[in-house]
């Protein structure tokens with residue numbers, strides 16, 4: 001089956017200082033997403049999550065391996081891949097409309113100004129900022145700025161939305177509201193998305209697939225969790241679903257212990273055949289071994 005995003009055996013190494021050998025941040029990483037899927041990467045600081053996202057964005061290049069998006073190997077940045085960072089990076093001298101319209105005009109340079117503005121307004125409304133089009137970034141709250149960042153990224157109708165901890169700088173209430181909006185928009189628009197988070201609940205709420213990375217250096221993709229929660233899940237009720245704690249406990253156990261010991265404890269691990277598991281999918285049983293799916297994370 002052809003995957004929409006296919007990361008094929010990538011590694012990232014940095015040269016060592018002086019005579020010392022190279023440092024391998026992660027290696028032999030294989031993972032894939034189908035069109036319209038939402039993937040989240042979880043792993044400890046330094047395992048290379050941002051590096052993977054930067055490689056997908058074309059901002060960095062792998063030392064080995066290839067990334068294929070929609071059938072083509074990526075080379076450099078592209079408006080097909082939009083990135084939302086933790087800090088919003090808005091142009092301070094432009095209004096909300098100006099910031100989003102700037103991206104739209106870059107994507108479709110031949111469009112007349114009125115069409116660019118109409119298109120930008122549609123996405124500003126989609127993130128709940130209708131009425132704030134004329135405001136400058138200095139007049140907006142952190143949450144509103146991040147909404148502008150989301151509108152700007154979505155307005156160019158990217159093939160992939162890449163998000164690097166987009167909500168981590170926001171207060172809990174705003175974070176929750178924006179998680180709801182991103183989920184709604186991604187489902188409504190069929191947006192393929194790849195996100196880094198340290199927040200286990202955020203991953204369980206948003207993701208179809210959760211990629212668990214071991215600690216770096218020399219990190220590997222250990223497992224892929226196929227989220228067993230129903231598509232129509234609501235954030236407020238997440239903890240009431242019978243599959244919620246099995247998934248959460250599995251991820252937390254991984255982060256607390258197995259992310260550190262995984263490589264030594266799993267000598268037969270095949271990075272191309274990473275287990276795909278759905279903890280708790282058949283309720284009340286020991287999750288991990290019982291529900292290993294036959295599928296693999298790579299090709």
Ligand SMILES: Nc1ncnc2c1ncn2[C@@H]1O[C@H](COP(=O)(O)OP(=O)(O)OP(=O)(O)O)[C@@H](O)[C@H]1O
Nearest residue numbers: 014025043044045046047048049050051052196216
């Ligand atoms: N230019 C560089 N030269 C050497 N090492 C680098 C360079 N850039 C990044 N690294 C190292 O690569 C590793 C992975 O960095 P990365 O930011 O991808 O990790 P991360 O998992 O996203 O971490 P965090 O969760 O803290 O954001 C880190 O140990 C970092 O020090």
